[in-house]
Every structure is written in structure tokens, then in C-alpha cells.
Amino acid sequence: ELKVEQNPLFLSMQEGKNYTIYCNYSTTSDRLYWYRQDPGKSLESLFVLLSNGAVKQEGRLMASLDTKARLSTLHITAAVHDLSATYFCAFDSGGSNYKLTFGKGTLLTVNP
């Protein structure tokens, strides 16, 4: 069974602090995706990581992928209130079905 484990599931931060969200997945994959969802809204693509060692950055968010460890991280630098949202990782199981399996999401709240 394909599994994706995100932690933490809930994260309350103060503005200006740094933190990391972790995403472990259960089978070999070299394609990992991060999404953001605001309350009541759809999912917005943040990062696409397509190879081992891939690192991508956008503003205060940086995502990385270690396929050998089956681990992806989303690092938040100097958090601001606008980053408050739910963040999902998903991995591509490849093969002939191209399904994406999602983690349960991390609800991030950034407090002033």
C-alpha cells in the first residue's frame, strides 16, 4: 500500500520563526509535489521536485527531495501571517497508472 506521512499535522508558529515540514513516502519515487490550500479554496501547486537532490525555493519556502531516504522537506524561513494555510505533499507512484498519493496535510498557523 502506498503511504505518505506528513508531520507535523498541526503547526503553530510565531512570525519570524523558522520551521520544517516533513514528508515521508513508502515506495520508490523521484517525483514529489507540494501544494498549498487556503481555507475553502482549491489546491495550488507550489513545487515540483523531479530528481534526487532537487531543491526549489520560492520566497520564504524551500522544498527539497531525498529519494534515497524517501523524504521531502518544506522549510519555512521567517514565517509571515500570509503563509497560514494547509500544505500537502504528494508523490507520484509512477508505473502505468500515474496516480498521485497525498499526505494528510499540515495546517500551518502563523501568529503575529
Added chain:
Amino acid sequence: NAGVTQTPKFQVLKTGQSMTLQCAQDMNHEYMSWYRQDPGMGLRLIHYSVGAGITDQGEVPNGYNVSRSTTEDFPLRLLSAAPSQTSVYFCASRPMRTGELFFGEGSRLTVL
């Protein structure tokens, strides 16, 4: 730039009623899928399709039917709605071999 369009956005059904959630994409993506999102459960795959005339089951297919007669459309049918199907439903599409999923805005379904 319509992307992925879902209708309706909101629907209330009584137990036992049937309905169809519509999904259309204008990006010529081969792959289309339906997810349901429930609190604390992340996104779970219901059905997916890798091209016209080809569909397959995801993680939670029971109680739902799909068909794919064209590349653009991928409707989701609830044959006899149950309260357990109360959820937010997302349709998503992607290019076949690479790239992230593009999501519709979601359809919020309540079954009484």
C-alpha cells in the same frame, strides 16, 4: 484560461438521490481524476482516467461511477447518495508523464 472547471460548486442531496458532478478541462491533458477531501483525511483518490475510454478505480471507488467519452470531460456519478458521501470533491488533470495536477475549484456536497 479556464483550466479545470467543476459544476456545481454546492449541492445538497437527500439520501438515495442520484447526481452527477461535472468536470471539464481545456488543457488537452490525458490524465483526469476525482478526489474527495474530508477533515483529517487529506485527499483520497476515487477514480481516474488516463485517456478517453479508459477509467480505473482509486482508493475509495465504492458508490461512484465515472466515464470518459472525450479528452475534455470526466463526470462523476453518485448512483444512490449516502450521508458518508458528504465531502468536498475535487477534479484534477495533468499531462500524462510529468507535471503537477491542476485542480478545479471543488464541489461541496452535503447528503442529508
